[in-house]
Amino acid sequence: MASPAPEQHVRFNVLRDGHARRSALYEATRQSLQGEVKALPPTWLYDARGSRMYEEVTRLPEYYLPHRERDILHAHARAIAERTPASTLVELGPGSATNTRLLLDALDAAGTLERFVALDVSEDALRASAHMIAEVYPRLSVDAFVGDFERDLGLLPHGGRRLIAFLGSTIGNLYPAKRATLLGAVADALGPEDGFLLGIDLVKDVRRLEAAYNDSRGVTEAFVRNALAAVNDELAASFDQARFVYEPRWDPDHEWMAIELRARGAHAVRIDALEIDVAFEQDEPLRVEISAKFRSEEFVREVEQSGLRVESLWTDHLGDFAVALMVADARPQANVTTKREENDVRRSKHL
Ligand SMILES: C[S@@+](CC[C@H](N)C(=O)[O-])C[C@H]1O[C@@H](n2cnc3c(N)ncnc32)[C@H](O)[C@@H]1O
Numbered sequence: 001m002a003s004p005a006p007e008q009h010v011r012f013n014v015l016r017d018g019h020a021r022r023s024a025l026y027e028a029t030r031q032s033l034q035g036e037v038k039a040l041p042p043t044w045l046y047d048a049r050g051s052r053m054y055e056e057v058t059r060l061p062e063y064y065l066p067h068r069e070r071d072i073l074h075a076h077a078r079a080i081a082e083r084t085p086a087s088t089l090v091e092l093g094p095g096s097a098t099n100t101r102l103l104l105d106a107l108d109a110a111g112t113l114e115r116f117v118a119l120d121v122s123e124d125a126l127r128a129s130a131h132m133i134a135e136v137y138p139r140l141s142v143d144a145f146v147g148d149f150e151r152d153l154g155l156l157p158h159g160g161r162r163l164i165a166f167l168g169s170t171i172g173n174l175y176p177a178k179r180a181t182l183l184g185a186v187a188d189a190l191g192p193e194d195g196f197l198l199g200i201d202l203v204k205d206v207r208r209l210e211a212a213y214n215d216s217r218g219v220t221e222a223f224v225r226n227a228l229a230a231v232n233d234e235l236a237a238s239f240d241q242a243r244f245v246y247e248p249r250w251d252p253d254h255e256w257m258a259i260e261l262r263a264r265g266a267h268a269v270r271i272d273a274l275e276i277d278v279a280f281e282q283d284e285p286l287r288v289e290i291s292a293k294f295r296s297e298e299f300v301r302e303v304e305q306s307g308l309r310v311e312s313l314w315t316d317h318l319g320d321f322a323v324a325l326m327v328a329d330a331r332p333q334a335n336v337t338t339k340r341e342e343n344d345v346r347r348s349k350h351l
Helices: 018-033 042-046 048-058 065-083 100-110 123-136 176-189 206-212 219-235 296-305
Strands: 010-014 088-092 115-120 141-146 162-166 195-201 244-251 256-263 267-271 276-280 285-292 308-315 321-328 346-348
Touching: 010 123, 018 042, 018 219, 018 276, 042 048, 042 219, 042 285, 048 123, 048 219, 065 100, 065 195, 065 308, 065 321, 088 100, 100 123, 100 162, 115 123, 123 141, 162 176, 176 296, 176 308, 206 244, 206 256, 219 244, 219 256, 219 285, 244 285, 296 308, 296 321
Parallel strands: 010 141, 088 115, 088 162, 115 141, 162 195, 308 346
Antiparallel strands: 195 321, 244 256, 256 285, 267 276, 308 321
16 A cells, blocks of 8 residues: 555644744843843744754754764664653654654664654744655654743643653753753653653863854854844844854853854844844844753753653763763652762763
C-alpha cells in the first residue's frame, strides 16, 4: 500500500490566539527596553527571515555548537534510545530539526517511536520542519505547536513514554531565574519513565567563543541585526542599523556571551506601536540575546535544584559541548541538593 501523503500525518496547532501572543511579546519588549540594560526579547530573532538566517548560522564552521552536538548524538543516540525507549519524541524549539533526525533515527530503529511533538515560537520554521519530518518518517504522527516553551509546556500532549529534547544550547538563551523556572516546569511535566535530553554549550577559550558569534562573513551579525528590522516592521519603530555597532562579547562574571549592538552616538528610537521613545547614550548597549556557557559540575548541581537527576552526561572529543540525559528526581526536594554525590552520573569524556 502506498504511503499516505505527509499532510495526513501533520497536525498543526497554534497555542493561544495571535492577539494574546502579540500582546505578551509587545509588553515584554516594552519592559526589556526600559530595563537597566536595554534589551529586546530574543523572540524577535526568529521571525520567518531570522529563522532562515539562523539555519545559515548553524552551517558556519566558527559556530561549532550544532556540529559538536551532532558528534555527541551520533555516538550516543542509540544508547539514549535504549535507555528511554520513548514512543513520543517531544522537541522544544526544534528550528530546522536537523540534529533531531539522529534521535528520530535511533528511536525508529529501536522500534518504539510513534509520534513527534514539536513546540516552537517560529511558525514558519515549525511548518517546514514538521513537514520535513513527516516526509522522512511516513509512519510517524507529527503534532506541531506554535507556542512558547516558557509558558506552554503544560499544554503539550501527554500519554505514552516521552523523551523531551531541548537541543542547540537554547537553554543558554534564558537568564538563570527563567532557566530555573523552565527546568522546574520540565521536571514537573516528566512522568516516571520519561527522559529529558538537553544540549549545553561549555565554557571554553574566549577567542573561540567570540569567534562563534562574530564570523568573518558577518552571517551572525546579519541574523542579530534582523531583530531590529523585525521590530521596525512590526512595531513601526525607527531603529537605524547604521547607528548601532555589532558587538558580541564574553561576560566573565556571568559566563555568558552578551550578544549586543552598541549605540553609535546618542540618539532616540521611536516605537510607535508601543508609544515610547527609547533614548540611547553614546556607546550604550542594546542586548539582543545572551548565550550562557556551562561547567559540567555546576550544571549537574543546578538541574538537581530544579528536581531533575542527571543519568548521563556526554561531551565531544574537544570538550566543547555536552548532552545530558535526565529524569525527574523522585526524591523529596529538600534532599536533592545534599545527596549530589550519590548520583549515578556517568561521564564519557572521549567519544
Ligand atoms: C538557538 S535556536 C535552536 C534551533 C535548533 N534546536 C538547533 O539546535 O539548531 C532556538 C530555537 O528555539 C525557538 N524559540 C526561541 N524562543 C522560544 C520560545 N520562548 N518558545 C518556543 N520556541 C522558542 C526558535 O524559534 C528557534 O527555533
